[in-house]
Amino acid sequence: MQTALPQELAAIDAHNHVRAGADGNLDVGRAEALLQGCSRLGIDRIAVSVPYTDSVVAPERYRAGNEVVWQAMQHSPRFIGFCFVDAHDPAAALAEIEHCIVERNMAGVKLYHQFFVDADEQRPVMEKAASLGVPVLMHAGKCTDPATMAAQPRLSNAGHFRVALEKYPETILIQGHIGGGGDWEWNLRTLEGIDSDNYYIDLSGSVIDAGIVRRSVDTVGCERLLFATDGSLEEGVGKLLAAGLSMREMRLICHDNFARIMARRKV
Amino acid sequence: MFDINTAIGHWPFRRLPRRTAGELRQYLQSYGVKGAAVASTPALFYMNSQDANLELAEEIAPHRDFFVGVATLNPGYAAAVRDLDTCVEKLGFRALRLSPCYHNYNLADGTADALLTRAGELGIPVLLPNEIVNFRQKHWMEPNQPLGMESVLAICARFPQVTFIGTEGGYNLSMTAPPNLCLEMSRYYSCYGQALADMVRKLGSEQILFGSGAPFKEIEPSLLKLHHCQIPDAQKELIAGGNARRLLGL
Numbered sequence: 001m002q003t004a005l006p007q008e009l010a011a012i013d014a015h016n017h018v019r020a021g022a023d024g025n026l027d028v029g030r031a032e033a034l035l036q037g038c039s040r041l042g043i044d045r046i047a048v049s050v051p052y053t054d055s056v057v058a059p060e061r062y063r064a065g066n067e068v069v070w071q072a073m074q075h076s077p078r079f080i081g082f083c084f085v086d087a088h089d090p091a092a093a094l095a096e097i098e099h100c101i102v103e104r105n106m107a108g109v110k111l112y113h114q115f116f117v118d119a120d121e122q123r124p125v126m127e128k129a130a131s132l133g134v135p136v137l138m139h140a141g142k143c144t145d146p147a148t149m150a151a152q153p154r155l156s157n158a159g160h161f162r163v164a165l166e167k168y169p170e171t172i173l174i175q176g177h178i179g180g181g182g183d184w185e186w187n188l189r190t191l192e193g194i195d196s197d198n199y200y201i202d203l204s205g206s207v208i209d210a211g212i213v214r215r216s217v218d219t220v221g222c223e224r225l226l227f228a229t230d231g232s233l234e235e236g237v238g239k240l241l242a243a244g245l246s247m248r249e250m251r252l253i254c255h256d257n258f259a260r261i262m263a264r265r266k267v
Numbered sequence: 268m269f270d271i272n273t274a275i276g277h278w279p280f281r282r283l284p285r286r287t288a289g290e291l292r293q294y295l296q297s298y299g300v301k302g303a304a305v306a307s308t309p310a311l312f313y314m315n316s317q318d319a320n321l322e323l324a325e326e327i328a329p330h331r332d333f334f335v336g337v338a339t340l341n342p343g344y345a346a347a348v349r350d351l352d353t354c355v356e357k358l359g360f361r362a363l364r365l366s367p368c369y370h371n372y373n374l375a376d377g378t379a380d381a382l383l384t385r386a387g388e389l390g391i392p393v394l395l396p397n398e399i400v401n402f403r404q405k406h407w408m409e410p411n412q413p414l415g416m417e418s419v420l421a422i423c424a425r426f427p428q429v430t431f432i433g434t435e436g437g438y439n440l441s442m443t444a445p446p447n448l449c450l451e452m453s454r455y456y457s458c459y460g461q462a463l464a465d466m467v468r469k470l471g472s473e474q475i476l477f478g479s480g481a482p483f484k485e486i487e488p489s490l491l492k493l494h495h496c497q498i499p500d501a502q503k504e505l506i507a508g509g510n511a512r513r514l515l516g517l
Contacts, residue, residue: 001298001487003494030460037458040495143403146411181403185281206454207401208484210284233458234495238488 005042133266141182179205204228269508272478310339451478
């Protein structure tokens with residue numbers, strides 16, 4: 001049995017997080033633990049963000065979170081930054097995206113569940129990301145339990161992504177964590193036939209249901225999938241190894257697809 | 268290597284691979300697993316769970332050198348204690364599994380007391396799954412939430428003579444560590460923070476058991492967690508199989 005991803009893949013974890021410590025700055029111990037854990041499992045680089053789960057997030061809060069991401073990027077070149085914004089205040093969100101992407105070389109925009117991905121309110125953010133040529137990674141799932149449905153009434157699922165692709169045709173969208181909890185089969189059935197160079201879905205999450213990766217490959221194609229863990233490191237690596245993919249498929253999922261997205265950057 | 272957490276049979280809400288004893292055995296053996304405790308998935312749904320246990324016994328009969336049967340019983344149903352005796356004494360099963368969420372009772376309401384008392388007399392461990400599949404993807408006919416470790420800790424206190432095995436997560440290091448609680452490890456991390464190693468230090472290496480959750484889940488993550496767990500090899504060997512064999516009397 002393989003105990004790590006092959007080093008030659010130079011695997012990129014497309015969806016992960018860092019946190020602030022008690023003083024509001026990067027929790028260096030936790031960031032180091034993440035780096036070490038990724039090293040054990042053959043993960044080379046890690047895309048990180050600091051998302052907020054509140055229904056409305058004030059700009060000063062997410063600016064502080066993005067500062068932590070910036071500190072992570074300075075702490076280790078293995079960290080790739082994604083900036084989190086909330087579209088409730090479009091002007092502030094656009095200014096923060098400009099600051100993080102252009103001045104701080106972050107790689108993309110991270111959204112949570114403040115609005116659905118296809119909401120009209122997202123238009124300024126979507127168009128800004130498109131103008132910069134960077135992806136939008138969005139928290140997503142098709143949760144069916146009452147507690148999560150009540151807590152996340154604006155949780156985007158694959159249906160919302162299909163609408164968003166039509167609505168924002170210039171924006172690169174990454175649907176977060178097919179294994180992040182929720183009815184992943186529903187998401188995959190909804191994605192059948194999807195054919196857009198602007199659509200990707202990441203494989204992260206703690207759900208390791210038998211066949212989840214193979215079904216994802218069969219449904220959207222390995223060109224649309226991104227390796228990721230969202231903190232569930234062994235789950236992310238283990239379910240990928242379990243899928244029995246070819247080296248070509250592994251290379252696309254673990255590295256080349258993400259690199260192809262990064263190559264579309266315009267600034 | 269011994270897997271404490273497997274099942275066979277059809278799952279009503281999703282198509283599972285490896286639903287038969289032969290298929291599951293072949294799969295587990297391909298990863299170096301030498302034996303497994305196996306429960307019946309249909310036993311969660313039959314009104315009369317004992318019929319599913321009888322089916323399980325038939326199914327694993329050609330594989331008794333590999334599988335150890337786990338009785339799944341609804342303590343609120345007729346003859347549950349007698350059924351447990353049958354499972355242990357006639358069918359050769361060596362553990363009991365309770366699933367209050369699927370059988371619609373509460374561990375605290377006394378429904379399971381007689382069955383747990385008998386399990387203690389028989390000296391068999393009791394598996395308590397926190398969930399069968401992740402509750403966030405529940406079918407509308409399934410329970411709304413996981414079992415929850417609080418109720419497991421409470422039943423450990425009420426039945427100190429019974430060894431309980433909590434499967435499918437739910438425990439965290441801020442909780443108490445009763446001496447009669449064991450944990451199946453598939454839901455605890457090793458690479459990012461060494462949570463599994465911390466759990467070994469808190470509960471003791473004799474109380475952590477390797478499990479995969481197959482065929483619901485892929486086995487690789489559990490194998491990676493055990494491999495990367497930073498504990499002495501002797502402790503890993505206990506977790507990999509020694510503890511399960513001791514608890515099951517193998």
